[in-house]
Amino acid sequence: xxxxxxxxxxxxxGYEALRDVSFSMERxxxxxLTGHSxxxxxxxxxxxxxxxxxxxxxxxxxxxxxxxxxxxxxxxFRRHVGVVFQNHRxxxxxxxxxxxxxPLEISGVNPREIGRRVRAALDxxxxxxxxxxxxxxxxxxxxxxxxxxxxxxxKPPLLLADEPTGNLDPDLSEEIMTLxxxxxxxxxxxxxxxxxxxxxxxxxxxxxxxNDGRMVHHA
Amino acid sequence: MRKQTDTTKKVSTTGAKTNDKPNALSSYFSHHQxxxxxxxxxxxxxxxxxxxxxxxxxxAFVLPALxxxxxxxxxSVQHNxxxxxxxxxxxxxxxxxxxGNILSETIAKKPSITSSHFVDNNTALEEFKKRFELQDxxxxxxxxxLPHIILVQPDKSLKSIDHIEQIKNSLLKFPEVxxxxxxxxxxxRLNSITQLLQRAAWVIALMLGAAVILILGNTIRLFIxxxxxxxxxxxxVGGTNAFVRRPFLYMGVFFGFGGSAIAWILINLTxxxxxxxxQDLAISYQSTFxxxxxxxxxxxxxxxxxMSLGWFGAWLSVRKHLDDIEPT
Numbered sequence: 036x037x038x039x040x041x042x043x044x045x046x047x048x049g050y051e052a053l054r055d056v057s058f059s060m061e062r063x064x065x066x067x068l069t070g071h072s073x074x075x076x077x078x079x080x081x082x083x084x085x086x087x088x089x090x091x092x093x094x095x096x097x098x099x100x101x102x103x104x105x106x107x108x109x110x111x112f113r114r115h116v117g118v119v120f121q122n123h124r125x126x127x128x129x130x131x132x133x134x135x136x137x138p139l140e141i142s143g144v145n146p147r148e149i150g151r152r153v154r155a156a157l158d159x160x161x162x163x164x165x166x167x168x169x170x171x172x173x174x175x176x177x178x179x180x181x182x183x184x185x186x187x188x189x190k191p192p193l194l195l196a197d198e199p200t201g202n203l204d205p206d207l208s209e210e211i212m213t214l215x216x217x218x219x220x221x222x223x224x225x226x227x228x229x230x231x232x233x234x235x236x237x238x239x240x241x242x243x244x245x246n247d248g249r250m251v252h253h254a
Numbered sequence: 255m256r257k258q259t260d261t262t263k264k265v266s267t268t269g270a271k272t273n274d275k276p277n278a279l280s281s282y283f284s285h286h287q288x289x290x291x292x293x294x295x296x297x298x299x300x301x302x303x304x305x306x307x308x309x310x311x312x313x314a315f316v317l318p319a320l321x322x323x324x325x326x327x328x329x330s331v332q333h334n335x336x337x338x339x340x341x342x343x344x345x346x347x348x349x350x351x352x353x354g355n356i357l358s359e360t361i362a363k364k365p366s367i368t369s370s371h372f373v374d375n376n377t378a379l380e381e382f383k384k385r386f387e388l389q390d391x392x393x394x395x396x397x398x399x400l401p402h403i404i405l406v407q408p409d410k411s412l413k414s415i416d417h418i419e420q421i422k423n424s425l426l427k428f429p430e431v432x433x434x435x436x437x438x439x440x441x442x443r444l445n446s447i448t449q450l451l452q453r454a455a456w457v458i459a460l461m462l463g464a465a466v467i468l469i470l471g472n473t474i475r476l477f478i479x480x481x482x483x484x485x486x487x488x489x490x491v492g493g494t495n496a497f498v499r500r501p502f503l504y505m506g507v508f509f510g511f512g513g514s515a516i517a518w519i520l521i522n523l524t525x526x527x528x529x530x531x532x533q534d535l536a537i538s539y540q541s542t543f544x545x546x547x548x549x550x551x552x553x554x555x556x557x558x559x560x561m562s563l564g565w566f567g568a569w570l571s572v573r574k575h576l577d578d579i580e581p582t
Contacts, residue, residue, distance in 0.1 A: 084490070086581050107494075114492035124487050138491040140288075145281040185491070 036062040036193060036224040037083065042092035044078055052078035054248035056092075060226065062192075065219040066241040068228040075248045076228040080197050083226075084118060085109045096193065114142050117186030117223075119196035123178045125170040131157070131181050132166040138189045156188040157181075160214060176207035180214065187218060194218060196227040200234065208234055216240075286500070293504040304512070307473050311513025311560065314466050316520045318459035319556060323525065323548065325455060328448050339418050341406040341425065342435040349430045351375075354402040357430055361406055366421060368407045375400040401432065415442060463563060470509055470567030471574075474502050478575050486581045499572045503565055510564020514557040521548055 037060040044053040052075045060066055068076050081087040082094055085101060094101040097115070104112055125134050135156055139149045157163045160180040162173075170178055179199060186194060196215065200208035212227075212234060219225045229235060235242060244251040297304040343361075345354050351374040358372035378400045383392050406425065408418050422436045478485070485498050525548065548556075 086490075110489070110492045110494040110497075112492075113490065118490060124483075124490070126484050126487060128484070137488065140285060141488065141491060141493045141497055143281045143285065146284055189491075 036060050036064065036097065037226065038093075038095040039079075040093045040095070042082065042094060043090050044075075044082060044087065045090045051248055053082075053245075056245065056248070056250055058243055058250060060224060062224055063219070063222050064241065065216065065225040066227075066243050067235045067238075068226060068243050068245070069230060069232065069235065070245040070251075072230065074245050076230075076245065077197055079245065080118075080195050080226070080228055083193075083195060084116060085112060110141075114138065114189055115191050115193065117189065117191040117194040119179070119182050119186045119194070119199045121198040121201040123170070123182040125178055125181055125185075127169060127171050130167055130169060131162065131173070134170060134181055135166075135184045135188050138185060142189060152188055153184075156184040159187070159217075160184045176203055176210065179203065179207075179211055183211070183214060187223070192222075192224060194223050194225045196225070196229075198229055199227060200229065200231055205234070209237070212238060289500050290504045290508075293501045294508060296501075297505065297508055304509075307469070307509050308512030308516050310469055311466050311509060311564075312516025312520060314462040314469075315513060315517035315556065315560065316524070318455055318462055319517060319521050319548075319552075320524060321451060321455035321458065323521070323552075325448060325451055328444065328451070339408060339415075340437055341408065341418070341422050342437070343404040343406060343425055343428075343431050344433045344435070345402040345404065345430050346432040347401060349402060351402060353430060354404065357428060358404045361404065361425065361428075366409045366417075368409050370407070371405045373403045373405060375402050378403060415445065466510075466513070466563050467567040467570065470506055470564055471571035473509070474505060474568050474571040475575050477505060478502060478571070478579075482579060485576065485579050489579070490581045495577055498576060499569075502572045502576065503568050506564040506566070506568025506571075507561045508564070510560040510562065510567075511557060513564070514560030517560070518548070518553060518556060 037058075039056050039058050042053055042056045043051070045051045056075075056079065068079060070076050078087065082089055082101070083096060085104065089102060096112075099112070101112075126137075132153055135153045136149050139152060144152070154163060154166070157166055160183055162177060162180055162184065165173065165177070170181060173181065179202075183199075186196075194215070199215075200211050203211065208231065215225050215227060216238065345357075351372075354374065355372045358370045361367060362370035375398050379392065379398050382400070383389050406421075408421050418436060422434050425431060426434050488498055
């Protein structure tokens with residue numbers, strides 16, 4: 036599903052966020068991406084999202100070589116990748132329903148179908164009763180669940196999360212991680228960047244560690 | 255496992271346009287509808303600010319529009335001049351009356367001339383005396399100071415002053431003719447004034463059009479700044495640039511429409527206020543002249559123009575500011 040081949044990313048100011056990263060993830064796999072802050076976790080996710088381009092090497096997602104995707108095709112690519120952010124990135128000027136509906140509206144799904152799929156996604160994260168509220172009326176954990184609902188409403192085959200539990204207490208964090216596991220169980224490939232090693236060790240999933248822009252191989 | 259194969263299919267279409275939606279067109283239109291409604295609502299949420307923007311645009315439209323109306327009125331005057339242009343030919347001193355008569359007959363036979371009438375200088379002097387009651391003064395003169403004249407009437411179907419001017423020039427070529435007078439100077443002057451005003455109207459319209467575009471561009475830039483976070487999120491979940499631009503383009507069109515509406519009201523108010531004095535002026539010239547107002551076509555043109563300018567201003571702004579906003 037994801038394959039990194041000797042990926043190097045150097046930013047314009049000369050900073051090398053990733054020096055030489057190679058790994059692959061199977062379809063339907065779930066993995067954690069760890070490393071100290073500044074190790075290159077966010078850069079790695081941004082490369083998969085095409086928010087950044089590789090300097091050297093290749094990334095293959097699905098059947099697509101990302102270096103061959105034209106700038107104008109990026110939006111269509113992103114519709115197949117769900118992303119969850121640490122700060123949720125919800126829009127506070129609209130209801131929960133409309134936040135989750137956004138990716139479907141963008142993809143041009145017809146309005147009746149939108150209603151059905153948004154409610155299905157909200158139901159999965161346990162917020163069906165709150166669809167009419169504003170994100171501001173929700174707790175941090177609930178807001179993150181809205182972010183997850185928005186990421187999966189398009190039924191993307193790949194789900195990325197950048198420190199999704201960064202602002203949450205341990206109980207809520209575990210709840211969120213369980214939610215990700217549930218999506219993984221129905222076939223979604225999930226990659227979560229997190230430095231919460233304690234939490235990760237509870238979950239029986241593969242751990243990909245990077246340090247100073249390189250893969251760390253455990254014996 | 256079924257889910258898995260479904261997944262495979264989806265990813266392999268990645269990068270291509272989503273054509274797996276059966277009624278993509280209807281949802282496209284439904285999104286347009288939703289966008290313009292939401293945009294309109296957003297403008298109504300700040301009624302005063304939106305009104306001011308529209309008012310600025312409206313006022314900018316008024317001046318060129320009024321000039322255009324003035325011009326169309328002047329042009330209607332030009333089209334309605336009665337075509338009674340008469341050319342007066344003054345013959346050289348010493349040309350005998352008989353020769354003058356023959357010349358007059360020659361001229362009468364020329365094409366595009368209706369009639370030609372010879373007036374010898376004695377007759378002219380008699381008329382002059384009668385008309386101006388200058389019997390005594392004229393009697394003091396040793397000789398008749400007036401030349402023989404020929405009054406030439408060009409074909410009435412000739413409306414173009416240029417054409418009549420050409421006839422005048424051709425008549426000037428006869429050796430007996432000293433000079434010629436075409437009594438349509440006022441029409442010519444009006445023509446020049448009209449041309450001047452036309453030029454001025456264009457210059458003013460261009461400048462104010464540019465001003466409208468700049469004002470709108472700046473207003474929309476502020477809206478873009480305010481919605482930066484939304485734009486980033488939309489781009490992150492797969493919104494195309496066209497999708498992101500859409501509400502701002504609608505906004506420009508709405509502002510343009512509002513501006514046109516305000517301009518329409520202001521123009522009609524101005525015409526209403528000017529019509530009285532213009533009638534008085536016309537009466538003082540023993541003429542009837544009605545300031546023709548703003549036709550349905552002009553109204554339509556104003557609105558279409560306003561909306562187009564609005565769209566264009568928004569498009570420029572969006573192009574400059576919006577495509578630069580990329581998620582980081």
